[in-house]
Amino acid sequence: MNKGTVLVIEDDKMIQNLMSTTLEISNYAYQIAPNAEQGILKAASYNPDVIILDLGLPDMDGIEVIKKVRSFSNIPIIVVSARIDNEDKISALDAGADDYLTKPFNTEELLARIRVALRRKTYTGEETVQTSVFTNGNLKIDYAQGCVYVDDKEVHLTAIEYKLLCLLAKNLGKVLTHNYIKKEIWLDDNGCDSQLSLRVFVTNLRKKLNAADYIKTHIGIGYRMLQQGKN
Amino acid sequence: MNKGTVLVIEDDKMIQNLMSTTLEISNYAYQIAPNAEQGILKAASYNPDVIILDLGLPDMDGIEVIKKVRSFSNIPIIVVSARIDNEDKISALDAGADDYLTKPFNTEELLARIRVALRRKTYTGEETVQTSVFTNGNLKIDYAQGCVYVDDKEVHLTAIEYKLLCLLAKNLGKVLTHNYIKKEIWLDDNGCDSQLSLRVFVTNLRKKLNAADYIKTHIGIGYRMLQQGKN
DNA sequence: CTGCGGCGTTAAGATAGCGTTAAGATTTAA
DNA sequence: TTAAATCTTAACGCTATCTTAACGCCGCAG
Numbered sequence: 001m002n003k004g005t006v007l008v009i010e011d012d013k014m015i016q017n018l019m020s021t022t023l024e025i026s027n028y029a030y031q032i033a034p035n036a037e038q039g040i041l042k043a044a045s046y047n048p049d050v051i052i053l054d055l056g057l058p059d060m061d062g063i064e065v066i067k068k069v070r071s072f073s074n075i076p077i078i079v080v081s082a083r084i085d086n087e088d089k090i091s092a093l094d095a096g097a098d099d100y101l102t103k104p105f106n107t108e109e110l111l112a113r114i115r116v117a118l119r120r121k122t123y124t125g126e127e128t129v130q131t132s133v134f135t136n137g138n139l140k141i142d143y144a145q146g147c148v149y150v151d152d153k154e155v156h157l158t159a160i161e162y163k164l165l166c167l168l169a170k171n172l173g174k175v176l177t178h179n180y181i182k183k184e185i186w187l188d189d190n191g192c193d194s195q196l197s198l199r200v201f202v203t204n205l206r207k208k209l210n211a212a213d214y215i216k217t218h219i220g221i222g223y224r225m226l227q228q229g230k231n
Numbered sequence: 232m233n234k235g236t237v238l239v240i241e242d243d244k245m246i247q248n249l250m251s252t253t254l255e256i257s258n259y260a261y262q263i264a265p266n267a268e269q270g271i272l273k274a275a276s277y278n279p280d281v282i283i284l285d286l287g288l289p290d291m292d293g294i295e296v297i298k299k300v301r302s303f304s305n306i307p308i309i310v311v312s313a314r315i316d317n318e319d320k321i322s323a324l325d326a327g328a329d330d331y332l333t334k335p336f337n338t339e340e341l342l343a344r345i346r347v348a349l350r351r352k353t354y355t356g357e358e359t360v361q362t363s364v365f366t367n368g369n370l371k372i373d374y375a376q377g378c379v380y381v382d383d384k385e386v387h388l389t390a391i392e393y394k395l396l397c398l399l400a401k402n403l404g405k406v407l408t409h410n411y412i413k414k415e416i417w418l419d420d421n422g423c424d425s426q427l428s429l430r431v432f433v434t435n436l437r438k439k440l441n442a443a444d445y446i447k448t449h450i451g452i453g454y455r456m457l458q459q460g461k462n
Numbered sequence: 463c464t465g466c467g468g469c470g471t472t473a474a475g476a477t478a479g480c481g482t483t484a485a486g487a488t489t490t491a492a
Numbered sequence: 493t494t495a496a497a498t499c500t501t502a503a504c505g506c507t508a509t510c511t512t513a514a515c516g517c518c519g520c521a522g
Contacts, residue, residue: 089343093343099347112320144405202469450507
């Protein structure tokens with residue numbers, strides 16, 4: 001299982017090989033671009049989680065590469081360079097690089113810095129908290145919290161009840177056949193008489209959501225959730 | 232006009248002075264903490280944009296400081312250390328540091344790396360202003376100090392108990408699946424039967440937070456912390 | 463009217479999952 | 493090193509949940 005995708009922009013064959021081995025062992029998916037032009041193209045098409053960039057490319061100044069990539073993306077860029085001059089470091093960092101390692105570098109350190117970049121991604125990624133809340137009449141399902149409320153009072157549901165309710169809610173107004181529901185809830189067709197169980201679960205759900213009757217029966221076909229206010 | 236706020240956690244007077252001068256010239260607002268304890272407290276109260284941390288503090292291991300700060304905040308941490316050993320670098324980065332500079336460092340490079348950290352902040356936009364103290368009913372967690380109080384009386388928790396409690400607290404009201412909890416607490420999937428252990432830890436936590444029942448079980452799914460006052 | 467199919471409801475047995483305790487294993491501190 | 497704290501594991505009772513069975517209701521067709 002891969003831990004993330006890495007784009008290596010590097011012309012030196014030796015270092016390409018070193019990177020390949022290192023990334024492979026650590027279970028990263030990666031691509032290698034041997035020059036700036038391909039590097040920029042791949043940054044756009046491959047959309048990696050991290051870019052490792054050698055500043056000393058044959059066809060373009062490294063700083064330019066950073067700027068070009070930054071013109072369309074915030075993908076973390078870790079610069080790896082033989083130039084130890086501070087001027088280079090600073091201009092690379094100010095151009096938009098996230099980190100700067102000088103050759104020869106320790107592969108363990110490189111991996112650690114890749115982890116830092118990836119961690120940051122997942123942090124900021126998870127922060128886009130989608131308040132995915134479903135409401136219908138006085139029924140409320142907070143998918144993020146995994147809780148269900150009726151008249152703003154929490155109702156405790158079992159795992160299957162919750163699954164069933166979500167299924168109906170996500171298909172508000174649509175009739176779901178018995179077979180479809182059974183497949184969604186009892187993924188593996190275990191021997192149980194799910195047709196019968198389903199009847200019981202619907203009963204229990206209706207009891208717990210007592211207010212209105214949200215769940216309509218379609219005899220011989222299945223169930224559907226009604227949109228409150230309409231019938 | 233200042234470009235951002237910096238907290239320097241450093242005990243060496245010489246370097247303190249160097250930092251002061253550098254930051255002042257570059258128009259940063261800053262504060263200096265001479266040891267880990269004050270550093271952590273200021274990280275919480277001052278809520279700076281960047282933390283510059285010396286690993287070699289007198290009162291606490293630097294890695295510990297990183298972990299403590301990370302328990303309540305994602306403020307970028309730039310480590311500055313005399314230790315050039317790769318082990319140190321990697322463990323600091325993996326503990327949550329964002330960057331690592333070895334002494335003696337070039338001040339221009341430090342400034343450039345501060346700019347990188349600040350730039351990132353403006354990218355991600357909203358800063359996750361987390362209070363360093365969490366309260367819920369008569370439960371109180373002081374992330375900065377790593378202490379837990381029930382009815383204003385301190386309760387001693389083990390490392391895992393604390394981690395588990397923080398996890399639940401940070402997701403107040405949310406159902407956390409067993410798998411998610413296990414991944415967060417036993418990062419590396421060591422062979423242990425964490426499902427079983429989890430049950431024991433929850434029991435122990437409940438015993439120690441005896442007052443109300445903060446932790447609700449969702450059978451077959453996981454656990455969640457209840458907001459006191461609601462049901 | 464009567465029989466039948468499908469559904470709703472209730473209750474009881476089976477079962478999986480949880481809470482709890484305690485004893486070994488392991489780690490940490492002295 | 494020993495001692496203490498902590499973590500892991502096993503065992504067992506218990507509860508929530510799931511499944512199944514039974515029965516009554518309704519609508520429809522004969």
